[in-house]
Amino acid sequence: MVELDIKHKRGSEPLDPLAIPKIACGAMADLKPYPAHAQHNTDLGFPAELIDNWKEVAIAKIGELAKKNRAFKVYLDICVKCGACTDKCHYFLGTGDPKNMPVARQDLLRSVYRRYFTFAGKYFPWLVGAKDLTKEILDEWYTYFHQCSQCRRCSVFCPYGIDTAEISMAAREVLNSVGMGQKYCNEIIAKAEKIGNNLGLNPKALRATLEDLEEDLEDETGQKVRLPLDEKGADILLITPSADFFAEPHIDGLLGYAKVFHQAGASWTISSYASEAANFGMFIGSYENMRELSLRIRKAALDLGVKRIIFGECGHAWRVAYSFLNTLAGPFDFLDQNYPIPQHIIEYTHDLIQKGELKFDKSKNDEFRVTFHDSCNVARGSGMGGIKGGQFTLPREVLKACCNHYFDMDRDTIKESTLCCAGGGGLLTDELMDLRIKGASPRMKALRQVSNENGVTHMAAICAICKTQFSKIMPKYDYEMDDVLSVHQLVSNAIILDEPEQNDTKNEDSVEK
Amino acid sequence: MLSIIYGVLFYLATFLLVFGLAMKIWLYAKTPAPLKIPTMPAPLTKTGVGFRLFREVAFFESLFKSNKWIWLFGYIFHVALLLVLLRHFRYFQTDVWWWIKIIQPFGIYAGFAMLLALGALFLRRIILQRIRYISSPSDYLMLLLLLGIAGSGLAIKFVSNTDIIAVKSFMLGLLRFQIGDLPTHPALLVHLGLVIILMIIFPISKLLHGVGVFFSPTRNQPDDSRNKRHLAAWAKELEEDEKNG
Numbered sequence: 001m002v003e004l005d006i007k008h009k010r011g012s013e014p015l016d017p018l019a020i021p022k023i024a025c026g027a028m029a030d031l032k033p034y035p036a037h038a039q040h041n042t043d044l045g046f047p048a049e050l051i052d053n054w055k056e057v058a059i060a061k062i063g064e065l066a067k068k069n070r071a072f073k074v075y076l077d078i079c080v081k082c083g084a085c086t087d088k089c090h091y092f093l094g095t096g097d098p099k100n101m102p103v104a105r106q107d108l109l110r111s112v113y114r115r116y117f118t119f120a121g122k123y124f125p126w127l128v129g130a131k132d133l134t135k136e137i138l139d140e141w142y143t144y145f146h147q148c149s150q151c152r153r154c155s156v157f158c159p160y161g162i163d164t165a166e167i168s169m170a171a172r173e174v175l176n177s178v179g180m181g182q183k184y185c186n187e188i189i190a191k192a193e194k195i196g197n198n199l200g201l202n203p204k205a206l207r208a209t210l211e212d213l214e215e216d217l218e219d220e221t222g223q224k225v226r227l228p229l230d231e232k233g234a235d236i237l238l239i240t241p242s243a244d245f246f247a248e249p250h251i252d253g254l255l256g257y258a259k260v261f262h263q264a265g266a267s268w269t270i271s272s273y274a275s276e277a278a279n280f281g282m283f284i285g286s287y288e289n290m291r292e293l294s295l296r297i298r299k300a301a302l303d304l305g306v307k308r309i310i311f312g313e314c315g316h317a318w319r320v321a322y323s324f325l326n327t328l329a330g331p332f333d334f335l336d337q338n339y340p341i342p343q344h345i346i347e348y349t350h351d352l353i354q355k356g357e358l359k360f361d362k363s364k365n366d367e368f369r370v371t372f373h374d375s376c377n378v379a380r381g382s383g384m385g386g387i388k389g390g391q392f393t394l395p396r397e398v399l400k401a402c403c404n405h406y407f408d409m410d411r412d413t414i415k416e417s418t419l420c421c422a423g424g425g426g427l428l429t430d431e432l433m434d435l436r437i438k439g440a441s442p443r444m445k446a447l448r449q450v451s452n453e454n455g456v457t458h459m460a461a462i463c464a465i466c467k468t469q470f471s472k473i474m475p476k477y478d479y480e481m482d483d484v485l486s487v488h489q490l491v492s493n494a495i496i497l498d499e500p501e502q503n504d505t506k507n508e509d510s511v512e513k
Numbered sequence: 514m515l516s517i518i519y520g521v522l523f524y525l526a527t528f529l530l531v532f533g534l535a536m537k538i539w540l541y542a543k544t545p546a547p548l549k550i551p552t553m554p555a556p557l558t559k560t561g562v563g564f565r566l567f568r569e570v571a572f573f574e575s576l577f578k579s580n581k582w583i584w585l586f587g588y589i590f591h592v593a594l595l596l597v598l599l600r601h602f603r604y605f606q607t608d609v610w611w612w613i614k615i616i617q618p619f620g621i622y623a624g625f626a627m628l629l630a631l632g633a634l635f636l637r638r639i640i641l642q643r644i645r646y647i648s649s650p651s652d653y654l655m656l657l658l659l660l661g662i663a664g665s666g667l668a669i670k671f672v673s674n675t676d677i678i679a680v681k682s683f684m685l686g687l688l689r690f691q692i693g694d695l696p697t698h699p700a701l702l703v704h705l706g707l708v709i710i711l712m713i714i715f716p717i718s719k720l721l722h723g724v725g726v727f728f729s730p731t732r733n734q735p736d737d738s739r740n741k742r743h744l745a746a747w748a749k750e751l752e753e754d755e756k757n758g
Contacts, residue, residue, distance in 0.1 A: 023642050068747055070544040071730045077537075078725030081652050082587065083637075083644040084579040098646045107647065119717045120651070128718075129649035152731075155552045157579035159569065159587075160722055161731035163550065287547060287748065323549045323738045330742045340739050380553050383736050389554040416554060 015452075017413050017445035020087045024096035031435055032143040033427070036181035043190035044289055047179035054178040055133055059116050061177045062109075062170075066117065071166040076113045078160055079103060085154040085162075090419045091147055094438035099144050102154035102164040108144055109171050112137060142180055145171040147435055149427055150283065150316075151376035151420035168425070169285030176284055184429035189280045189289055196275045196296065197242035203230070203272035209245050210270070217255060221497055225262045227254070228269040230304065236261070236268035237301050239321070239342070240312025241277045241464035249486045250467055253313050256488025259495050260349050263358060268310075274300035277317035278464065282324075283426035290320065294328040307336040310343045313486055315463030316424065318344055319381030340386065346462060347384050349491060350394045353401050360402045360494040368458045369405040370490065371450050372396055373443065373470075374418035375463035389415070395462055395487055402494035407454040413446040421461070423469025437473050444477040460485045516683065519705060520692035526712035533716025534724060541728040545745035555736040562735050569732060586637070590630035590659075596623035597666070604684045621670065627663045631656055651718070658707055665704035675701045 038048035051057060066073040085102040087093065092100040099105060107129070114121030114130035121130030131137065150165035175181070191200040201209070210227040217225040228234065238261075244254040261268045274296040281290030301309055309332075311321045321342045326332065332341045340347065352358045372395060384390035392415045400406050413419050422439030450456040461467055461484060470484035556562050568574040573591075577584045600620025603609045635656045638644050669675050675698035686693035695701075714720065727733060744752075 020643075023646065067544060068547065068745075070541060070546045070728060071550060073544055074541055074725050074728050074730075078719060078722040078729075080719045080722050081644075081647050081649075082576070082583050083641070083647060084576055084583055086643040086647065088579070098643070101643060101647065103647050120714075126650065127654070128651045152552060155731050157575055159573055159576040159579070160726045161552055161569075161575065161729040163552065163731050166550065288751075326738055326742045327548060327744055327748070342739075381550075383553055383555075386557075388557060388736070391553065416552075 015445045015449050017410060017419070017442045017449065018087070018093065019445075021093060021096035023098045025098060027097040028091075028095050028100065028147055028435060029097070029143065031147070031432065032139075033146045033429055034183040034431055036183045036186035040183070040186040040190045041176070041179060041181040043193070044176070044181070044186055044284075044286070046176045046181055046186075050179045054135075054138065058133060058138065058174050058178050059112075061174045062113055063117065065170050065173065066113070069166070069170065071163060072170050075106070075160075075162045075166060076110050077118075079106065079110070079162055082159065084157050084159060085164075088154045088157050089148075089164075090151070090153070090422055090442045091149075091435065091439045094422070094441040095435070097147075099140075100147055102158075102162075105144055105148055106162070106164055106167045108137070108141055109167055109174075138175070138178070138180065141171050142175055142182075145175070146182060146427065146432070149376070149420045149422060149425035149439070151424055152380040153376065153417070153420065156380060156416050165425075169282070171285075172283070172426075173285035176286070182284070182426065185280050185284050185426040188278075189284070189293070192276050192278070192280070193289070193292055193296075196271075196273050198276050198278055198280070199242045199246070201242060201245065201275065206245065206270075206272050206275055213251065213255065213258075217258060221259070223262070223497055225255075225258050225497070227258050230272050231267075231269040232304050234267045234269035234304060234306055236266055236308045236310050237274075237297075237304055237306040238268055238270050238310050238312060238345075239274060239277045239297055239300075239317075240270070240345075241314040241317060242275055243278075243314075243464040243468060244312055245275075247464070247468060248471065249482065249484060249489050250313075250464055252489035252492055253467075253486025254488075256486065256490075256492030256495070257312060257345050259492050259497060260345075260352065260358065260488070263495060263497055264352055269304060269306070271300035271304060273303070277311050277314040277321070279317055279320040280426060282316055282320055287328075290324065291328045294320065294325055297325070298329040298332070301332075302334065308339045308343060309335065309341060310345055310348055312345050313462040313464065313467075313488060315375035315377040315465060316381070317464075318462075319377040322382035344384055344394075345488065346394050346398055347390075349488070350385065350398050353398065358401075359496040360491075361496055362402060362404045362494055364494045365403040365490050366405070368403060368485070368490070369407065369454065369456045370399060370403050370458050370460055370485070371407050371409050371447065371456045372399055372414070372487075373409075373421065373447075373459050373461045373466060373484075374414050375461055375466050376418055376420040376424060378462060379416055379418045392416075395460075398487060399460060399490060402490050407450050407456050409446040409450050413442065419443040419446065421463070421466040421469040422473070424463075424465050428465050428469060433472075436469060437476050440469070440473050440477075444474070444479075447479075448477070458483050458485050460487045460490060462487050515697055515702070516695040517692055519695050519702075519709075520683075520687060522709050523687055523705075526709045530712040530715055537716055537721060538724055538728075541725065545747060546730040546734070547745040547748055549734055549738040549743050550730050551734040551736055552731040553736060555734065557736050559735055562733055566727060566733060569726060582637070583634075586630045586633045589626050590634065593623035593627040593630065596620050597627060597663075604681045605688060607685060624663055624667050624670075628660065628667065631660045631663065635660065655718070655720070658711060662704060662707045662711065665700045665707065668700040669698070669704060673698070673700060 111131040120128045148168040155163035188198045244250045384394045471481040676696045683695045
């Protein structure tokens with residue numbers, strides 16, 4: 001089995017998480033995700049299936065994108081093929097397939113762009129590697145642009161900041177425009193646009209789930225820690241990935257947010273209409289779909305009359321929230337301008353810790369020796385705390401406030417250089433498991449290093465996709481599926497809640513601070 | 514006859530270079546960036562962005578982080594090219610600026626450095642499997658073109674001298690729209706011919722990276738999306754269309 005080849009046993013010889021593999025042409029050529037059902041394509045405004053005039057439409061779409069998106073045009077034009085990015089993609093490091101080198105992945109589309117949109121490509125195609133668009137090329141796009149998790153690690157290292165994520169998003173939009181949608185993404189977007197979350201969880205089911213969790217919380221803490229749903233007039237609207245309602249270790253993170261809100265005496269609510277932080281519209285490069293999902297959040301905030309919006313632990317959701325929400329669904333002039341719009345739950349908790357309003361019994365986490373996996377979209381696509389690099393320092397400070405044993409992984413694999421979990425960008429689907437396992441090997445090697453050197457047992461993350469991905473693939477690397485933790489799960493374990501008497505009055509009073 | 518051909522080609526190449534680059538810059542400038550996509554952590558202010566771009570252009574900061582060998586050869590080549598270009602100013606000035614005079618010898622050393630760095634980049638492109646995989650014929654030819662320019666330039670200086678006074682008066686003449694006599698020295702004709710080719714292909718090739726880097730949204734946007742609403746013109750239209758109906 002493939003898994004066995006890349007498995008790393010405890011105490012084996014020194015590991016290099018970034019070791020460059022030998023090129024293996026075509027190694028991943030046969031791995032592609034399931035195509036979307038006709039209904040899911042049309043739900044999103046795309047053709048139901050491959051259209052007859054796909055060639056004309058695809059070329060026209062490339063031309064349109066080059067006019068609408070400067071990044072796309074400039075990045076297709078200016079790459080000098082220096083090769084600086086060739087060893088930066090975790091999928092290349094894990095598979096050796098040269099088409100998983102960022103520049104080679106871009107070239108799949110660049111060669112066609114050159115053929116139809118540049119002088120050299122029109123008249124001297126052989127010279128600049130320009131190619132006519134064929135069905136084979138279209139299929140190759142489908143394969144390899146679904147082997148990119150849009151993590152942007154390559155863009156950190158490119159001398160011109162060329163971002164393969166931009167090319168991969170555009171390529172998926174081109175594919176969608178000719179009826180070649182991907183099942184996992186399109187099905188989920190259709191669900192979120194109709195029902196409000198990626199799971200298709202209706203308000204009734206959501207309420208029942210939250211009530212169950214409230215009971216668990218009361219059993220655990222002896223206090224009425226609430227998980228309010230659709231409460232008009234609450235101060236804070238929590239937008240969190242729907243995985244937080246049902247998956248492990250996500251739920252434990254949700255319970256952590258609830259305890260923090262409870263302890264702070266905050267008035268908050270979840271919305272059943274916008275019960276999803278994730279925005280898969282980004283993965284398929286669709287401004288329109290991304291906007292539609294974002295507008296649900298705006299509407300929920302208006303309908304509930306909240307003053308603030310806070311996002312739960314979700315990587316790409318936080319990128320969309322932090323970097324795009326103001327563009328897509330702003331201006332948010334109806335919210336309290338004294339708080340960041342939107343705010344991250346880590347920022348919220350961190351702020352309370354700074355003010356001394358949260359107390360922890362760190363020993364509650366002594367069974368864990370923890371490291372932190374910087375989620376790619378948070379690390380390279382967002383910020384926190386209004387300071388440069390806050391997205392790196394804040395989560396670590398929160399972790400250190402509630403854990404006695406914290407260790408970083410190799411510097412070249414964290415912060416802005418972090419390695420993707422290999423499940424992001426719409427690839428968290430079972431038929432791509434082989435890619436997900438191999439693509440995670442650089443991260444797993446970096447984890448194994450700190451396990452060997454510092455006895456690290458657990459890895460915390462602030463992304464729903466990372467958590468799901470790791471709980472699925474870590475067993476292939478000699479870890480347990482529950483060795484990945486939510487950051488707010490550790491907060492939840494260690495937080496000391498005040499006695500109920502004090503809290504009741506606090507809770508009724510919706511004014512905070 | 515040869516002088517006229519070279520003279521006309523120089524005008525043509527200059528026109529294509531200036532006009533072509535201006536066109537591309539205008540095109541890049543007017544193409545909107547619909548979303549805020551700076552590669553984080555990014556500077557919080559426009560001044561900070563200025564410094565980030567300066568570090569990219571002056572020191573190749575990201576490339577340094579990425580790969581020390583490419584950085585070394587690439588950096589040597591670009592700095593050497595700059596020195597060599599400055600050294601050539603004297604062919605276009607009647608009264609040569611003092612600092613151009615001072616750098617003359619350094620321009621010579623730079624010529625050799627350029628050859629070495631280009632040679633190293635060329636070898637790298639052939640030898641390293643990953644780089645060979647991503648290279649097209651044009652990628653090799655571009656290096657050969659630059660090697661040819663540097664080599665023929667050094668040949669004029671060290672192998673077979675040309676009448677440099679005549680070359681200068683030819684160039685000064687072109688600046689006054691007069692085509693004078695160009696010495697028919699083989700290395701010189703090769704040198705100038707290759708330079709003309711380089712000027713012509715600049716705006717339609719990957720050499721565009723020289724201006725493109727300033728238009729790269731991942732590098733030229735500040736991290737301020739929560740404070741300032743960013744909206745592309747076409748997205749604004751989309752919103753207004755929706756409001757109106």
